[in-house]
Amino acid sequence: MxxxxxxxxxxxxxxxxxxxxxxxxxxxxxxxxxxxxxxxxxxxxxxxxxxxxxxxxxxxxxxxxxxxxxxxxxxxxxxxxxxxxxxxxxxxxxxxxxxxxxxxxxxxxxxxxxxxxxxxxxxxxxxxxxxxxxxxxxxxxxxxxxxxGCYPTCSILGIAPLISNKLIDKNNIIIDAASGVSGAGRSSDLSYSFCECTENYKAYKVATHRHTSEIEQELSLLAGEDIFVSFTPHLAPMKRGMLSTIYANLTCEKSASELIELYREYYKNDCFVRILDEGILPETKHVAGSNYIDIGIVVDKRLNRVIVLSAIDNLGxxxxxxxxxxxxxxxxxxxxxxxxxxxxxx
Amino acid sequence: MxxxxxxxxxxxxxxxxxxxxxxxxxxxxxxxxxxxxxxxxxxxxxxxxxxxxxxxxxxxxxxxxxxxxxxxxxxxxxxxxxxxxxxxxxxxxxxxxxxxxxxxxxxxxxxxxxxxxxxxxxxxxxxxxxxxxxxxxxxxxxxxxxxxGCYPTCSILGIAPLISNKLIDKNNIIIDAASGVSGAGRSSDLSYSFCECTENYKAYKVATHRHTSEIEQELSLLAGEDIFVSFTPHLAPMKRGMLSTIYANLTCEKSASELIELYREYYKNDCFVRILDEGILPETKHVAGSNYIDIGIVVDKRLNRVIVLSAIDNLGxxxxxxxxxxxxxxxxxxxxxxxxxxxxxx
Amino acid sequence: MxxxxxxxxxxxxxxxxxxxxxxxxxxxxxxxxxxxxxxxxxxxxxxxxxxxxxxxxxxxxxxxxxxxxxxxxxxxxxxxxxxxxxxxxxxxxxxxxxxxxxxxxxxxxxxxxxxxxxxxxxxxxxxxxxxxxxxxxxxxxxxxxxxxGCYPTCSILGIAPLISNKLIDKNNIIIDAASGVSGAGRSSDLSYSFCECTENYKAYKVATHRHTSEIEQELSLLAGEDIFVSFTPHLAPMKRGMLSTIYANLTCEKSASELIELYREYYKNDCFVRILDEGILPETKHVAGSNYIDIGIVVDKRLNRVIVLSAIDNLGxxxxxxxxxxxxxxxxxxxxxxxxxxxxxx
Amino acid sequence: MxxxxxxxxxxxxxxxxxxxxxxxxxxxxxxxxxxxxxxxxxxxxxxxxxxxxxxxxxxxxxxxxxxxxxxxxxxxxxxxxxxxxxxxxxxxxxxxxxxxxxxxxxxxxxxxxxxxxxxxxxxxxxxxxxxxxxxxxxxxxxxxxxxxGCYPTCSILGIAPLISNKLIDKNNIIIDAASGVSGAGRSSDLSYSFCECTENYKAYKVATHRHTSEIEQELSLLAGEDIFVSFTPHLAPMKRGMLSTIYANLTCEKSASELIELYREYYKNDCFVRILDEGILPETKHVAGSNYIDIGIVVDKRLNRVIVLSAIDNLGxxxxxxxxxxxxxxxxxxxxxxxxxxxxxx
The missing domain is CATH 3.40.50.720 (NAD(P)-binding Rossmann-like Domain)
Known part of the structure; x- marks a missing residue:
């Protein structure tokens, strides 16, 4: 032991x-x-x-x-x-x-x-x-x-294969994420009280959240050049769970199924990464209480844009x-x- | 009467x-x-x-x-x-x-x-x-x-002043939105049951939601040219409330306070639009149960990108x-x- | 004014x-x-x-x-x-x-x-x-x-007609009640934080809550003799709303419909008291946000016991x-x- | 295997x-x-x-x-x-x-x-x-x-030691209980939808719930005579968890600490029964996700009445x-x- x-x-x-x-x-x-x-x-x-x-x-x-x-x-x-x-x-x-x-x-x-x-x-x-x-x-x-950090884990793993494979424009990466309230820790701050949080949804620290820098460091390392992202955290009225919705412009034509293959190859040795089948989207309740990250991939052909959805338990x-x-x-x-x-x- | x-x-x-x-x-x-x-x-x-x-x-x-x-x-x-x-x-x-x-x-x-x-x-x-x-x-x-629709109301009003004043790049508009469950109507569908919805957060109909076309129609009318947007709805575990987080690249340098002025001018005759002071962000609970739309504006100077947050009651x-x-x-x-x-x- | x-x-x-x-x-x-x-x-x-x-x-x-x-x-x-x-x-x-x-x-x-x-x-x-x-x-x-107090309002009005009409045994009155979290006020106490309250249900101050004495005072006044009750408050994971479930042994045979008539007569001048039809039970969401009290009455003939359910908005x-x-x-x-x-x- | x-x-x-x-x-x-x-x-x-x-x-x-x-x-x-x-x-x-x-x-x-x-x-x-x-x-x-059934498990274990030791009046046993929504099963019934359940608390099947008969059967077996109880289930806006609040009149004088000892002796071979120290009350979140039952005991000396609180996970x-x-x-x-x-x- x-x-x-x-x-x-x-x-x-x-x-x-x-x-x-x-x-x-x-x-x-x-x-x-x-x-x-x-x-x-x-x-x-x-x-x-x-x-x-x-x-x-x-x-x-x-x-x-x-x-x-x-x-x-x-x-x-x-x-x-x-x-x-x-x-x-x-x-x-x-x-x-x-x-x-x-x-x-x-x-x-x-x-x-x-x-x-x-x-x-x-x-x-x-x-x-x-x-x-x-x-x-x-x-x-x-x-x-x-x-x-929780947001970086969810976001970096969501987008790493695209960066590593140089499939996206580095200039328009948007990461929009929501977290459960336990992310704020065991806090007696009024703003995390039940009556203030329940039935409420809001963004916070827009364009200034510290986790932005963690995400940028790791993506830049993967890209071999400086990457800057917009990162916006939100607070959702639940205890556990985090979802990142990541937008990036594809620099080539790729279908969702091709990207799914590429993600599965990228994470083939990573037992906690579950790449979902085409058409299936992650939900926080599917990972809450576990160490899994679920990743779903959508390609918007109209705009040649990829939207990656990644879910984790912020405490997991x-x-x-x-x-x-x-x-x-x-x-x-x-x-x-x-x-x-x-x-x-x- | x-x-x-x-x-x-x-x-x-x-x-x-x-x-x-x-x-x-x-x-x-x-x-x-x-x-x-x-x-x-x-x-x-x-x-x-x-x-x-x-x-x-x-x-x-x-x-x-x-x-x-x-x-x-x-x-x-x-x-x-x-x-x-x-x-x-x-x-x-x-x-x-x-x-x-x-x-x-x-x-x-x-x-x-x-x-x-x-x-x-x-x-x-x-x-x-x-x-x-x-x-x-x-x-x-x-x-x-x-x-x-609820999403179009929240999103169009959030971005209209920027489009009308031609302040943003029309090619990278991202609208990420979350809604309370009442948006699905009085539904006995299992996926809207309490046990399935509570403590859960998820995206749905990514890149395919019908409201996208409503948003695009109205923004295109305002712009005088075709506008296409990425729109991603999410379901948050609450009854009422909707928040749109809208990302767009500024085509000129504008501070948040300048944009706030411009929004206030734009909506000066609209009693239900409340443009928030700089540094204040909307929350769904501030509008739930009312006919107000609260709009907050953040400028990310690092990326010369504006992030608009608009909140309404989806039922209001x-x-x-x-x-x-x-x-x-x-x-x-x-x-x-x-x-x-x-x-x-x- | x-x-x-x-x-x-x-x-x-x-x-x-x-x-x-x-x-x-x-x-x-x-x-x-x-x-x-x-x-x-x-x-x-x-x-x-x-x-x-x-x-x-x-x-x-x-x-x-x-x-x-x-x-x-x-x-x-x-x-x-x-x-x-x-x-x-x-x-x-x-x-x-x-x-x-x-x-x-x-x-x-x-x-x-x-x-x-x-x-x-x-x-x-x-x-x-x-x-x-x-x-x-x-x-x-x-x-x-x-x-x-909120509990006394809900409980006294629930049972007053039975006491006033001397229909129940004064020795076995049990009041079991649940309240939403806003009853604790605008509190930054950890025990009222979102993560501690949501998905939780508990009793508190069992047999010692101060509101017991308020209830006993008013019931005793109505009865013309000392009345003592068991009162147990609970905390339910919601913002607003309160329900009292009141048990008392009938000293005569009365049907639910007879008691409903009697309640309606008792409260005939009270516009905020709604006595529900037989078979209908109150729910906190029916009164939340209003000044109404809804009262439902059940008679358990097996035990000749009346169970009164009264619901209010604790803040209303x-x-x-x-x-x-x-x-x-x-x-x-x-x-x-x-x-x-x-x-x-x- | x-x-x-x-x-x-x-x-x-x-x-x-x-x-x-x-x-x-x-x-x-x-x-x-x-x-x-x-x-x-x-x-x-x-x-x-x-x-x-x-x-x-x-x-x-x-x-x-x-x-x-x-x-x-x-x-x-x-x-x-x-x-x-x-x-x-x-x-x-x-x-x-x-x-x-x-x-x-x-x-x-x-x-x-x-x-x-x-x-x-x-x-x-x-x-x-x-x-x-x-x-x-x-x-x-x-x-x-x-x-x-879930209610019988929670209620019978909560009161069994009192019945077996003949410490209470068999005629005024009141069991007031609340359950999370998962107790209704995987149901697409409208009344279990998120919007109907959240922020709501209500009693249901008052004096007629089938679990009453299960409770009475087992308590009667323990007592060696017929026992009838009032049992009132409530629905609380949470997924999991159940709390029974049980009232009974003591037929002798016993302090809470004496009863706690007696409960501990009664359940000494039962690894899932946790009898709480005096002054500590069970909460559903302490047992949710587990197979434990937590039991807390309060004696109201004013009324010589015992109030037992027992909590389980209704699904556990x-x-x-x-x-x-x-x-x-x-x-x-x-x-x-x-x-x-x-x-x-x-």
Whole structure:
């Protein structure tokens, strides 16, 4: 058994990682850290876990916890990471981090979009962008993995085959996406209260959302040239689920079925990517609760434009599921270990 | 008092028109027709109306009902209209129709997108597309008004000022929209059941939705040249509300505040169009239950692209509210009569 | 026009009163007070009211505002009332208050259930419990009206005719009720966040909810002897709406239709009470958005037990609608003025 | 591996059994039958199962399918069972049935509450009521198990220890319960459509719901005398989850903590029953997606009345989870095999 510690275990991403790992056949949760609930059982905070996982939350004291695990998952509020990660690195721990801090190749891009100094730029060199479908090899031996954002995971995987195969005009890529409310985390902010969210749909951070830069970095890497995209996130009145609707102008004539073939070839080694048959579109409920990404492809022949629809669970493939997938890769385990559970549908 | 008859009064659009008109100071509902509920009180079908509006549903017998009103609102299943409208026309009745039949200038466009023969092409000449903000004058004296679709209302009003002022590239207009489930009508189709819809978000009819042609017709009229758009509808897990997110490339440099000014000028005589201050974005719950359309404008300077967000209530400004607005215009009443109620917010 | 000031206008009850009164033909909102939003427009906080009601929020300064109105509605957090009400009384203002402070005849009952000293016990003598169906006469001339709680309104009206007619055993009255989340007010408490509330149903404050004492007071008054009840509130995943399911053992044999007759007689002068036909049960969506209470009656002959179901909108008849009804009575207006709007259904 | 066939696999209960069993280490799904989807893959109907469980649906032809399994789970519309079960019995198959047909000891009770002739009364003798916590021994060797209804499971387990220990007055037992919409099955009935269910809460079948008789049968067996209860089901706007709020008058003085002890003792061998600590109440989201039942106990000392709150997932412990639990018992497997997954919480 591999011992893993979870720092920030009682946030929505943290607890989803706990839920997945408590059932993992090869990974053992050896410590859970939550500053707000020190001394309380995890299952007192999330009573669905009563009798299932009752470990007590520990304080965030690196000296005390670092011996307990070889790999740490950090799911911390922005700003706290830089107090924690360097110490773990110094103790030779491997880390899967959920902040934006280790998702960038170039510190300037981070600092521009996050509008803050990067607290530990020297660590970028030993960090890897944790999208297994694109960076599996690098993840295997990485000391730090920056787990991708939910929108970037959904969007990059939706469009990567088109970029890699140079099938689209790089100048008019539009990504319109919607997320469930859990994407905002365990938040007591009024704007995420039930009465404010239910029966409501809205866009937010239009043209300014940080995930834009993550998407552009990865697409540019694939293209070998700078790619800029319009990215618009929306909030939908549901807990889990994310859908990206991606528009791009084809630079050649391709039918939907040809593109579907090409996508299937591109992802042939990726067990969590399901390319749908022609005429079938993804729905968030088909992936909610799972680590799958469903991708559907439509070609609008009138306009020679492709519309790609990709759906994930923002807490699954968009966060906790992907973290477990990354952990499996880091540990040399089969990538799907502990992750093949389908969503509930209902 | 002007007498109005409502044919198809127990569908979701029909009943919303009933709800609005029963409180209208100048219009009297003189008959309600519903084939499924002949002899039953409206308030037995929609018990929110108990003691408020208890009129009995009549059978669809034109001879019987035609004397009862001078104007008829028809909200009928596709296909039934062509049995009804010509008879009403022959009896010199004026009509506000909710099918797609009277929304088109060119019968070929209708027949192509609806994939059916048009049942009464000769009536297109005496019909007007019922979007007051664009066709107010023609509506005043029209015999038949084709009440616009919900998506076209939301999208056309969102982008019209940009097209009219020739500020955008006509070739890369993307309209991504989401609707509440009531847009599908009073449907017992499994796919609109609670368990299938809640906690789900999906696109549908991608690149093939009929409303595309309505949007293109009106934008082309405004532009004086053919305009084609990508239009993608989505279903969001809520009852009411619609948001269009519209992307277009600016052909000149304009700031958001300049565009906001321009929109305010464009809609200065339109009391239901609310152009939001810079930095404010529309939300469906701000318009749900009302006849308002809220429009927010963002300029992405990096890409010189404008993103317009427009929100309506699909049953309000997108259907029943607009029908009442149209009735007011047809009857020479102040356009806002009976329509200034704000939404409930909660 | 009668000038009314609303103190605490940006809470969920306050804003619902604003929404109702801005459309009231005889009452004018002359000032809105909100400590959190001084200087901001009401419609910046609740954008559904843009262009409809844009009054600026004032500070809570009794000297400044008291001249502006003859009647004040207070919808304040618990504890603040006692700073405000006595000053208004001294200035001879009439008050409709939404705290628990003026709902009790006996200060000991208040102090026991609220577990606090009553701040202004001397004012109880000039206050009236604002349930129009039971205390209409007293409300007419009251200086202070304690607007009833939502659960008591729904429950007392559901069972009053049985108590008054001495048809039930007073010892086994069970009231099981469910409320929408807006009952908790405009709260940023985590437990009312979307992700915690949606897809969840739970009881809370079992056997200890304060509203129990309000219900018992009024039923005891009607019975002429002490009545104790079991009252269990539940939280249902919806915004608005409340349903009480009330169980009592009949002390004689009565059929449902006999009881329905008796209820109709009892409430014959009460325009907001709708007694449903036999076999018809109330649903919260039939009253949501309105000031109606729907009551359905079932007799279980096997057990000679009556089950009464009563539904209101917790923000309507359960709070803001009732406040407007009370204002109408206090001002000598027809009781239904500005209140006959049905709910939206959808 | 034990081969199990599922007849009626594409209903909501059927598919939940498929979801649970496809991951079961000792049971193999050897055939899935669905009349509506013969020849289609299960995962075409429920796309969450794509790549996870793609078996094709077979026709309901007993001769064809009976060789494929030793145990059959039947989850069929009412009325179909009697065509199927006797044939399976004749072929010596064991059966876990989800209709009401095998839940009764006395055929008259069934016929009275279901208002129909029982189609196979002779089979009642070889059938067992499948509530493991009460009938574990009999289930082990039963040929037919009638899987209990969801409301009875939740209610009987909630009150059984009080009845068995003769702590309550048998004459005033009130069970007030609410269920998520999936309890109605995969239904295209208008009343279960999204727009009709969301933002609505209502009681239904008051004093006449069939599950009343199931509850009374089992409580009477425990009591050794006839027990009658009031049972009122409600529909709450959520997919999954069920809460029973049970009221009974104590015949002696007991504190909540004493009753909690007694419940824990009563269920000490039942791994799916979680008795909550004093002051903690169950919530449906804590059990949704799992096979647990959470039970909380409150004593109202004022009235010497106990209020028990019990929560299950109507599709889990209330249907499919319990079916798997029963299968485990029938097959001599540890009762929790394949069932220890906690719910998702989010």
């Amino acid at each position: 591999i011992n893993v510690g979870i720092i920030g275990a009682t946030g929505y991403v943290g607890i989803e990682i706990v839920r997945l790992l408590q059932n993992h056949p090869e990974i053992n949760i050896s410590t859970v850290v939550s500053q707000n609930f020190v001394g309380k059982k995890i299952s007192d905070v999330y009573p669905n876990l009563r009798n299932v996982f009752d470990m007590e939350c520990e304080e965030l004291d690196i000296d005390k916890i670092s011996d307990k695990a070889d790999i740490f998952v950090t799911a911390l509020p922005h700003g706290v990471s830089k107090e924690v990660i360097p110490k773990l690195v110094k103790k030779n721990k491997r880390i899967v981090d959920h902040s934006g801090d280790f998702r960038y190749k170039r510190v300037e891009v981070y600092e521009q979009w996050y509008n803050t100094k990067h607290g530990m730029p020297e660590l970028l060199e030993i960090s890897v962008y944790g999208l297994p479908e694109l960076h599996r090899e690098a993840i295997k031996s990485a000391q730090i993995v920056g787990n991708p 493939k968009g966060a906790a599921g992907q973290a477990v997938q990354v952990l499996n890769i880091m540990c040399g385990l089969p990538e799907h270990t502990g992750l093949l559970t389908p969503g509930l549908y209902l | 002007i007498n109005v008859g409502i044919i198809g009064a127990t569908g979701y659009v029909g009943i919303e028109i009933v709800r609005l008109l029963q409180n209208h100071p100048e219009i009297n509902i003189s008959t309600v027709v519903s084939q499924n509920f002949v002899g039953k009180k409206i308030s037995d079908v929609y018990p929110n109306l108990r003691n408020v509006f208890d009129m009995e549903c009549e059978e669809l017998d034109i001879d019987k009902i035609s004397d009862k009103a001078d104007i008829f609102v028809t909200a009928l299943p596709h296909g039934v209209s062509k049995e009804v409208i010509p008879k009403l026309v022959k009896k010199n009745k004026r009509i506000v129709d909710h099918s797609g039949d009277f929304r088109y200038k060119r019968v070929e466009v209708y027949e192509q997108w609806y994939n059916t023969k048009h049942g009464m092409p000769e009536l297109l000449e005496i019909s007007v597309y019922g979007l007051p903000e664009l066709h107010r004058e023609a509506i005043k004296s029209a015999q038949i008004v084709g009440n616009p 400004k997108g259907a029943a509210g607009q029908a009442v607005q149209v009735l007011n215009i047809m009857c020479g009443l102040p356009e806002h009569t009976g329509l200034l109620t704000p939404g409930l917010y909660l | 009668i000038n009314v000031g609303i103190i605490g206008a940006t809470g969920y009850v306050g804003i619902e009163i604003v929404r109702l009164l801005q459309n009231h033909p005889e009452i004018n909102i002359s000032t809105v007070v909100s400590q959190n939003f001084v200087g901001k427009k009401i419609s910046d906080v609740y954008p559904n009211l843009r262009n409809v009601f844009d009054m600026e929020c004032e500070e809570l300064d009794i000297d400044k505002i008291s001249d502006k109105a003859d009647i004040f509605v207070t919808a304040l957090p618990h504890g603040v009332s006692k700073e405000v009400i006595p000053k208004l009384v001294k200035k001879n203002k009439r008050i409709v208050d939404h705290s628990g402070d003026f709902r009790y005849k006996r200060v000991e009952v208040y102090e026991q259930w609220y577990n606090t000293k009553h701040g202004m016990p001397e004012l109880l003598e000039i206050s009236v419990y604002g349930l129009p169906e039971l205390h209409r006469e007293a409300i007419k001339s009251a200086q202070i009206v304690g607007n009833p 008849k359960g709070a803001a609608g009732q406040a407007v009804q009370v204002l109408n009575i206090m001002c000598g207006l027809p009781e239904h003025t500005g209140l006959l709007t049905p709910g939206l259904y959808l | 034990i081969n199990v066939g599922i007849i009626g696999a594409t209903g909501y209960v059927g598919i939940e059994i498929v979801r649970l069993l496809q991951n079961h280490p000792e049971i193999n799904i050897s055939t899935v039958v669905s009349q509506n989807f013969v020849g289609k893959k299960i995962s075409d109907v429920y796309p969450n199962l794509r790549n996870v469980f793609d078996m094709e649906c077979e026709e309901l032809d007993i001769d064809k399918i009976s060789d494929k399994a030793d145990i059959f789970v039947t989850a069929l519309p009412h009325g179909v069972s009697k065509e199927v079960i006797p044939k399976l019995v004749k072929k010596n198959k064991r059966i876990v049935d989800h209709s009401g047909d095998f839940r009764y000891k006395r055929v008259e009770v069934y016929e009275q509450w279901y208002n129909t002739k029982h189609g196979m009364p002779e089979l009642l003798e070889i059938s067992v009521y499948g509530l493991p916590e009460l009938h574990r021994e009999a289930i082990k060797s039963a040929q037919i198990v009638g899987n209990p 412990k209330g249907a499919a989870g319990q079916a798997v639990q029963v299968l485990n018992i029938m097959c001599g497997l540890p009762e929790h095999t394949g069932l220890l997954t906690p719910g998702l919480y989010l």
